[in-house]
Amino acid sequence: MRVRTLEIDGQMMTGAPGESIFNVAWNNGIHIPRMCHLGGLTDVGACRLCLVEVEGQSRLLPSCMTPVREGMVVRTNTPALQKHRKLIVELLLAERNHVCAVCVANGACELQDLATSLGVDHVRVRYRHPQCEVDLSHPRFGLDHNRCILCSRCVRVCDEVEGAHNWDIGHRGTNARVISDFGTAWGDSESCTSCGKCVQVCPTGALFSKGASVGEMRKDRSFLKYIVTAREKHQWIR
């Protein structure tokens, strides 16, 4: 296998054929912002936060979906990219009802952390304030669509790791919602195994353990690396 050599932010790096720019950058200490990507799950390029500039390309490319090529020159953190990312986060915040002060994930939310790191101190677009439901029909977990950013991590972990495929994205555009078993209440789902993996991988407070109060929800994603390592390398190590 011949490795690919490329330049990211002025540093020379190598990656395996087919490996994403995102992975190569992270493996070399360049942390490109992301929301839908989670190590161990298939990438889908949903959030567009990992967009990068590639020389010779007129448009921005999602680094999680773009394989490295020999001689590539990539920039991950230019002022233009910072501006785009900030706007994306503002759009995410405006799209639903993200009220950190009363959220179960306050203080441990990837969206909140990203907004802070990008310097989002206000939102320049108008809040949509949609009417979103909260599904508490499951005995152990809750789903609050107000806090969902449609990253689809829950859909992928349920399908690819748990193998249950309880979750999907239903409807279109601004009406898109994470749905359980073709749109039944979560508590009525026949496919859900109540494993809780979706809750742990959710980057915000959209999926949470029932009974959690404001700021109490803490998520543990270490299981994912354990399972993926076991599956791919047959090594059962933490």
Add this chain to the structure above:
Amino acid sequence: MSTRITIQPVTRIEGHAKVTLHVDEDGAINGAQFHVIEFRGFEKIALGRPFTEMPGLMARICGICPISHIIASSKAGDMLLGVRTPRAAVLQRRLLTDAQILQSHALSFFHLSSPDLLLGFDAPPSKRNLFGVAETDVEFARAGIRLRQLGQRIIEGVTGKRVHPNWGIPGGVLGAVPGELRDEVLARLPESYAAMDDALGRAKRWADQYAPEIEGMGNFPSLHAGLVGADGAPDYYDGKLRLVDGDGNVVAPGLDPRRYFEYLEERAEPWSYMKFPFYKPLGYPNGMYRVGPLSRLNVATCMGTERADREFVELRQRGGGAVNASFHYHLARLVEMVGALERMERLFADPELLSADVRSRAMLNEEEGIGSCEAPRGVLFHHYKVDGNGLVTSANLLIATAQNNLAINRTVEQAARRFVKPDALQEGMLNRVEAAIRCYDPCLSCSTHALGQMPLVLELVGPDGTVRDRLQRE
């Protein structure tokens, strides 16, 4: 031609309000209204949300008394879970209730009301504030700030935050009290008791000095309501609701706060966002009742602690059966602060306060939960109904300041009739109307479920509805 005087904004209170004084053709005041001109709507915001989020959500109603909202909300949550709250959690809730009484009352007395009392009601408005107090008597101002800071420090020490902590939950609280906080607080008590002795001495002198204000700022018989314990002392966390009349006769010895809707009702008026609760058996508006520090001391038979008991007896001598002059809310506030310090000292002596057994866990077991407690401004009720999954389908908040609404309106009218001369309007006259409102330490952000700070407009209105004069505070 008659006129209308408007005071807007009313200053040194929490929230937005205006006062309208109606003046007849002979130039005499013939009516007054206290309008609350802000609206918040937490009862609506709560709908469709999990009940487990209510303590955190409801804490956001108020930056002064979030602890009271957390506690009333958590107690409603306890009822929904149907669990027994661990004793250590109850002790913590009691401790923070007292810490909040201390900091909120210190804010009301030292920061908001003492400028009138120390500098006089006719002092120039530019001096009538905390900075003016500090200029005149720096030690007094400092004592007030230190007392408030102690209350805030205890809240921070227990919860990690001074305002809006994530601390209360249905079934208990989130963490244990750190042991080092006990030593820190106990070390500060001697200084705090000394500051209270000084403040009480001054307040008693002012009570003797301001006889016209005592007579004219809300001095009328009314019902008083407050939570009392089995020993007759105010029970800020878990008492029964007692009502007495203006002569001190017991009207209802111990009503169950969880049945409040059977004996209390709210009426809305088109000219104010704040509703008008009243005691049902006496109808509207005769069922007017007062709540808060003075009322709590009127319904109680003792304070249950040594220093506060001495002051309690002295205060009660200022009235016949009950002390009806709202001016004495100030003195009652100080008595309660002493009681709060003493109770906190007792609580810190209980080793179980530091226990980590602070949470009972359960699934949803009831569909209706009601929590009550004594907030600094009076008794507070949170009432939720939930569906089978625990989503709130109905929320009713009965806030202390709203329960004083009828009395505040009556007080404004009495103060206006007594002090305001429409043909020779002076700022000091209007300040007395505002000061009469401040006796109740109203918190309008709490009571209208609102936006922003609390300013006041005073309008002088004629019989034909024309505004003759208008004073506005910026």
